[in-house]
Amino acid sequence: MDFIPLAKPNILDSDINLVVDVLRSGMLVQGKYVSELENSFCQLTNAKYASALSNGTATMHLALIALGIKKGDEVIVPALSYIATANVVELVGATPIFVDIDIRTFNIDETKIESAITKNTKAIIPVHEFGLACNIEAIMLIAKKHNLFVIEDAACALGALYKSKHVGTFGDFGSFSLHPRKAISSGEGGVLISNNEEYDKKIKILRNHGTEFIDGKMDFTEFGFNYRMTDFQAALVFSQMDRLNQSIRYKNDLAAVYFQELNTEKLQLPFIPEFTTHTWQTFHVVLENTVNRDNLIAKLKENNIGVNYGAQCIPFMKVYQNKYGFDCEKLFPNALRAYQQGLALPIYELVTTEQIKYISTTLNKLNE
């Protein structure tokens, strides 16, 4: 069996040809594909507005700035996610307030959110972790009750639905990443969606150094950034949009094979609650505490299977430990367990059913 990487984007010749067209046109940054991509995100998600940016961290960073989140404010984030979810809060000078996850879904435990709210809380960033929609309806009710903004971190969840509505369209903003480990990829890239014209206008100004045209004259009205997406990146991912749903269906088939083949004596399978759909950005299992996860990762690699841990317990990371010194075992036991005993298994378009069976059999044997 050849080495099976943890992830590999499926880039077709037709995708590459579109990129080559852009490169030949000479319009590398201000061509047509950025707006084509934005339009197709609106079509897919049913959001009114979309802004393509340089990555899925920039999207959340600008969302926080556009909402006026600043020093002294608190923003609720799940204790398990990719570290960017909390870093953007730090980057605007605000304080991330971590809330533990539900160990079955790996999403924020919404029942623990209200007790984390203080008079300084301004926003919640729920994450649709690993491609599974979180309980966004309950979170929106809490946000409404306490007058909080919501930025949905849907970096991994393009195509995921909650009660048939696309994730990212419930909150003030929905943020998507187009990194190669995501369902479709522009290399680096991100898209921020919203139903609020003013917010979107601000994002488009902020991504372009604060540039605004007033009475046809260019001026600079904000301290902005260069968070623009190049046109060849937009072209690369634009041509993958049509295959998204087919790819999610295929990954659901692969997930079904894992569900059938994996021995659950010493590991916990993913759980999909009612009303949610999973897009399987990651197939994430949690091993028993008695299993040495890192040894298992090494042995799986020896058997040509690329695996890794799934996501960080962010408050456990050095930079957060140095600043806040959280007792994560006590405060975020589920996030810590998912970080320390979690295992992300290959699931993507270029992996076959036979390979999933091989991964399952090998894992079952090594995890006996």
Ligand SMILES: Cc1ncc(COP(=O)(O)O)c(C=O)c1O
């Ligand atoms: C949950 C989550 N949020 C944010 C990000 C950041 O996205 P990007 O890498 O495009 O900046 C990622 C990327 O891995 C992620 O998984």
